[in-house]
Amino acid sequence: MKDNYRHQGKRQLLVKTVEKKGIKDQKVLDAISRIPRHWFMDSSFEDHAYQDKAFPIAADQTISQPYTVAFQTELLELKKGEQVLEIGTGSGYQTAVLCELGAKVYTIERQRELYKKTKAFLNKIGYRPKYLSFGDGYKGLPEYAPFDKIIVTAGAPEVPKDLLGQLKVGGRMVIPVGIDVQIMTLFIRTSPKHFDKREFGNFRFVPLLENKN
Numbered sequence: 650m651k652d653n654y655r656h657q658g659k660r661q662l663l664v665k666t667v668e669k670k671g672i673k674d675q676k677v678l679d680a681i682s683r684i685p686r687h688w689f690m691d692s693s694f695e696d697h698a699y700q701d702k703a704f705p706i707a708a709d710q711t712i713s714q715p716y717t718v719a720f721q722t723e724l725l726e727l728k729k730g731e732q733v734l735e736i737g738t739g740s741g742y743q744t745a746v747l748c749e750l751g752a753k754v755y756t757i758e759r760q761r762e763l764y765k766k767t768k769a770f771l772n773k774i775g776y777r778p779k780y781l782s783f784g785d786g787y788k789g790l791p792e793y794a795p796f797d798k799i800i801v802t803a804g805a806p807e808v809p810k811d812l813l814g815q816l817k818v819g820g821r822m823v824i825p826v827g828i829d830v831q832i833m834t835l836f837i838r839t840s841p842k843h844f845d846k847r848e849f850g851n852f853r854f855v856p857l858l859e860n861k862n
Contacts, residue, residue: 650685650688652685652687656685656687656698656699659698659699660681660685660699661682662699663681663686663700663701663715664678664681664682666701666715666716667701667716670716672716672719672720673723674719674723676727676750677719677722677746677750678719679749680750681715681746683749684745684746684749686698686699686715686742688774689712689741689742690706690712691706701714701716703717703853706739707760707762707763707766710740710760710763710855711739711855712740712742713739713742713802717852718743720833720849721743721800721802721823721833722746722747724821724823724833724849725798725823726821727747727798728751729750729752730751730752730753731753731797731798732752732753732793732796732797733747733752733753733754733755733796733797734755734756734790734793734794734796734798734812735747735754735755735756735757735800735802736757736786736789736803737757737758737801737802737803737857738756738757738758738763738767739758739763739767739802740767741770741776743800743802744756744767744771744776744778745771745774745776747778747800748777748778749776754778754779754780755778755779755780755793756780757781757782757783757784757786757790758781758782759783759784761783764781764782764783767781780793786803786857787809787812787857788809788811789809789811789812789815790815791814795815795820796816796817796820797820798820798823799812799816799820799821799822799823799824800822800823801822801824801857802854803825803854803855803856803857804826804831804853804854804856804857805825805826805827805831805857806828807826808826808834808836812824813836813838817838818838818839818841819837821836821837821838822836822838825852828856830852830853831852831853831854832848832849832850832852833848833849833850833851833852834846834848835848
């Protein structure tokens with residue numbers, strides 16, 4: 650798998666594009682600059698890899714727009730060594746960003762073929778989440794909870810209560826909420842029973858589906 654000067658140059662231009670759109674966290678920008686996004690797409694679509702847009706992958710899913718990946722990641726305010734639950738492994742690109750930032754990543758994918766493909770691929774390129782599972786993202790991973798941070802990479806028509814329950818006090822969950830268009834929403838758990846909710850504008854995601862396992 651190649652990652653030549655042309656790829657690296659395109660990546661730097663992508664980072665500048667994302668930065669101009671308002672991403673300020675240098676650690677997030679550095680992670681995007683290091684990860685060969687073209688590896689996560691079919692080689693015949695390599696020219697699309699460093700455009701700031703989402704792109705279809707297997708199982709009717711998409712690899713998220715780089716700006717969206719950066720935006721969600723920045724909202725997490727991730728610290729090295731934190732335990733992060735990712736709902737929607739997809740291509741593994743967001744997973745790789747979290748790994749680059751030093752997170753202990755637990756990730757769930759609901760599409761079996763995509764799960765198998767991405768699990769093998771991440772291992773091949775050296776990104777190893779702590780746990781990658783096939784299952785229902787609405788249920789989270791209660792056996793590994795509580796989590797410092799939770800990130801949902803698909804549009805949820807409502808906020809899964811199980812996920813809120815798996816967040817540590819002081820933890821942050823970033824989730825796009827809505828049906829046709831989603832509102833990027835941040836929940837900060839301020840006590841065992843209370844959450845601070847903040848909203849950050851409209852985005853579009855593939856739907857978060859349940860009961861797939």
